[in-house]
Amino acid sequence: MRRLLLQILLLIGVLLGGAPSGVWAQEVSTESGEVAPQFGEESAEAKEKLDVVGLIFDHINDSYSWHIATIDGHHVEIPLLCIVRSEEGRWYAFSSARVSHGHSYEGFYVAPEGEKWEGKLVALGSNGEVYRPLDLSFTKNAAGLMINSLLLVAIILGVARWYRRRNYDVHAVPRGFVGAVEMLTMSIEDDIIRPSVGKDYKRYSPYLLTAFYFIFVNNLMGLVPAFPGGANTTGNIAVTLIMALATMFAVNVFGNKEYWKEILWPDVPVWMKFPIPLMPVIELFGVISKPFALTVRLFANILAGHTVILALTCLVFISVSMGTTMNIVMTIFSVLLSVFMLVLEILVAYIQAYVFTMLSSVFVGLSRKEHHAAHKTKK
Amino acid sequence: MSLLTPDLGLLFWMLLSFLLVFGALAKFGFPIITGMVDKRRAHITESLLEADKARLRIESVEEDARKIMDEASKRSSEMLSSAVAESQRIVESARERAEADAAARMEAAKSQIAIEKEKALGEMRTTVALLSVEVAEKILHSKLEDGAENNSLVNRLIDEVEANGQSR
Numbered sequence: 001m002r003r004l005l006l007q008i009l010l011l012i013g014v015l016l017g018g019a020p021s022g023v024w025a026q027e028v029s030t031e032s033g034e035v036a037p038q039f040g041e042e043s044a045e046a047k048e049k050l051d052v053v054g055l056i057f058d059h060i061n062d063s064y065s066w067h068i069a070t071i072d073g074h075h076v077e078i079p080l081l082c083i084v085r086s087e088e089g090r091w092y093a094f095s096s097a098r099v100s101h102g103h104s105y106e107g108f109y110v111a112p113e114g115e116k117w118e119g120k121l122v123a124l125g126s127n128g129e130v131y132r133p134l135d136l137s138f139t140k141n142a143a144g145l146m147i148n149s150l151l152l153v154a155i156i157l158g159v160a161r162w163y164r165r166r167n168y169d170v171h172a173v174p175r176g177f178v179g180a181v182e183m184l185t186m187s188i189e190d191d192i193i194r195p196s197v198g199k200d201y202k203r204y205s206p207y208l209l210t211a212f213y214f215i216f217v218n219n220l221m222g223l224v225p226a227f228p229g230g231a232n233t234t235g236n237i238a239v240t241l242i243m244a245l246a247t248m249f250a251v252n253v254f255g256n257k258e259y260w261k262e263i264l265w266p267d268v269p270v271w272m273k274f275p276i277p278l279m280p281v282i283e284l285f286g287v288i289s290k291p292f293a294l295t296v297r298l299f300a301n302i303l304a305g306h307t308v309i310l311a312l313t314c315l316v317f318i319s320v321s322m323g324t325t326m327n328i329v330m331t332i333f334s335v336l337l338s339v340f341m342l343v344l345e346i347l348v349a350y351i352q353a354y355v356f357t358m359l360s361s362v363f364v365g366l367s368r369k370e371h372h373a374a375h376k377t378k379k
Numbered sequence: 380m381s382l383l384t385p386d387l388g389l390l391f392w393m394l395l396s397f398l399l400v401f402g403a404l405a406k407f408g409f410p411i412i413t414g415m416v417d418k419r420r421a422h423i424t425e426s427l428l429e430a431d432k433a434r435l436r437i438e439s440v441e442e443d444a445r446k447i448m449d450e451a452s453k454r455s456s457e458m459l460s461s462a463v464a465e466s467q468r469i470v471e472s473a474r475e476r477a478e479a480d481a482a483a484r485m486e487a488a489k490s491q492i493a494i495e496k497e498k499a500l501g502e503m504r505t506t507v508a509l510l511s512v513e514v515a516e517k518i519l520h521s522k523l524e525d526g527a528e529n530n531s532l533v534n535r536l537i538d539e540v541e542a543n544g545q546s547r
Contacts, residue, residue, distance in 0.1 A: 060382070061381065061382070062386060062389060083388070118381065119381070120381075120386075134387070135386070135387060135388045136387070136388045136391050136392075137388050138388075138392065139386075139388060139389060139392075141389050141392075142388070142389060142392035142393075142396075145392060145393055145396045145397075146392075146396055149396045149397075149399065149400045152400060152404070153399075153400055153403050153404065153408075156403075156404050156408035156409065156412070157403065157404075157407055157408055159408075159412055160407055160408050160411040160412060163411055163412070163415045164411070168415060168418070170415075170418050170419045170422040173419070181412070182412055182415075182416060185409065185412050185413065185416075186412075186413070186416050189413055202413075205409065205413060206401075206404065206405035206408075206409045206410060207401065207405060209404070209409045209413075210400060210401045210404045210405060210408075210409065213404070214397060214400060236385075236386075236389060237382065237383060237384070237385050238385035238386050238389040238390045238393055239389065239393045241385050241390065242390060242393040242394050242397055243397070246397065246401075303382070
């Protein structure tokens with residue numbers, strides 16, 4: 001219950017955190033609009049500056065193609081695969097280049113700004129209304145997930161290979177990168193998984209370690225500005241939702257009798273659970289709120305980090321219209337703050353992966369609780 | 380609000396990639412790493428125990444060696460002291476024997492001397508008697524005319540001789 005409240009607060013915090021930069025950008029641009037004639041600038045240029053919020057949202061949202069840069073109005077981007085099922089049940093697969101920049105292909109097009117399903121593939125239905133087809137497109141985030149997954153698998157299997165090459169000799173102690181991965185793995189297993197899960201931690205440790213590394217690698221790759229990185233994967237609610245559901249699957253499917261007893265028939269006076277199942281309802285609510293907490297915490301933290309870094313970077317371009325001196329000052333300020341934020345985000349990347357793993361371990365540990373006789377007699 | 384609505388396509392790709400990563404890492408990745416570290420830890424613990432055991436054994440062996448050394452030195456000093464005592468005893472007994480021997484010899488010599496002296500005295504007495512007899516004969520031959528005087532002379536001589544013989 002308290003956790004849920006915390007989540008809502010966090011969410012509000014993120015939305016507010018995102019909002020000021022947007023509001024500010026708009027203020028600045030209107031200001032520049034007023035100032036523009038004085039400097040003899042085109043109003044079109046002022047309009048371009050208005051798009052700071054759009055730029056940020058372009059980054060943090062998913063997209064059908066992987067945009068790398070725009071050079072002289074020419075978009076350098078990697079087209080990705082769009083996979084959609086039309087109203088009639090036919091599947092279509094085509095390059096995202098066919099629907100980019102307002103083009104349409106086989107009736108599918110990306111909904112323009114301001115319309116329903118903005119930025120998503122839509123089509124005109126037989127009844128003349130725009131509908132959203134079943135969309136399994138291999139988007140930027142999907143591609144990013146695949147790249148990061150391959151990287152992660154390569155790293156971990158590479159480390160495992162290091163041992164295999166030495167015939168699993170106990171005298172071989174890794175150094176360098178392999179040693180670092182081993183150290184990180186063991187720190188997670190020894191400091192989080194073992195104390196939180198308890199007796200049969202070995203059974204859960206592969207999943208929990210996978211969750212940790214998956215989040216950690218995705219977080220770090222999200223901070224890399226150029227192509228292989230930069231996809232805002234862990235800052236996307238679909239990604240974190242799957243992670244949280246995986247943890248809940250592990251918790252509820254492998255939960256023992258004690259766990260279900262504590263939910264459905266907890267140790268409270270009978271009137272609190274018999275005619276009206278007050279406690280069971282609260283406990284069941286906890287079962288649902290746990291994955292929600294996991295989902296939103298990770299998503300909101302990473303999203304907020306990306307938003308702040310982008311907003312700080314945009315300061316340079318926003319302040320162009322404020323005069324040269326101001327621009328230089330703001331640029332220095334922006335670069336310093338961006339560096340600080342990036343370093344902070346590297347820390348956050350680790351902390352969020354750590355927190356997710358820790359909470360998952362604690363939830364799993366609660367679902368594997370032993371019946372504690374000593375505690376009961378004390379009651 | 381598209382930020383807060385999970386996209387079906389991405390859910391699908393995420394599920395797919397996460398399951399693939401999980402499958403690969405949970406089977407071929409993490410169990411090997413954690414297993415190796417556990418194995419190494421077990422090996423280190425075992426080695427430490429063995430080192431402890433070996434240390435204890437070395438200590439006990441050293442203890443034994445020290446005991447043996449102590450014993451040996453004690454034995455040797457015992458033997459030394461007993462040898463000294465023995466030698467002293469031998470020297471003592473030898474000395475006693477020598478003394479006894481010497482005493483016995485002395486005694487024997489004394490008795491021999493006494494015997495010899497007795498013998499010599501006997502011989503001398505005989506010689507003296509013979510001489511005195513001869514002397515007496517001569518005196519008798521020469522001065523037998525004066526009877527009374529001679530008799531008194533003879534008696535005096537005999538007395539002297541006898542007195543001499545008795546004084547010995």
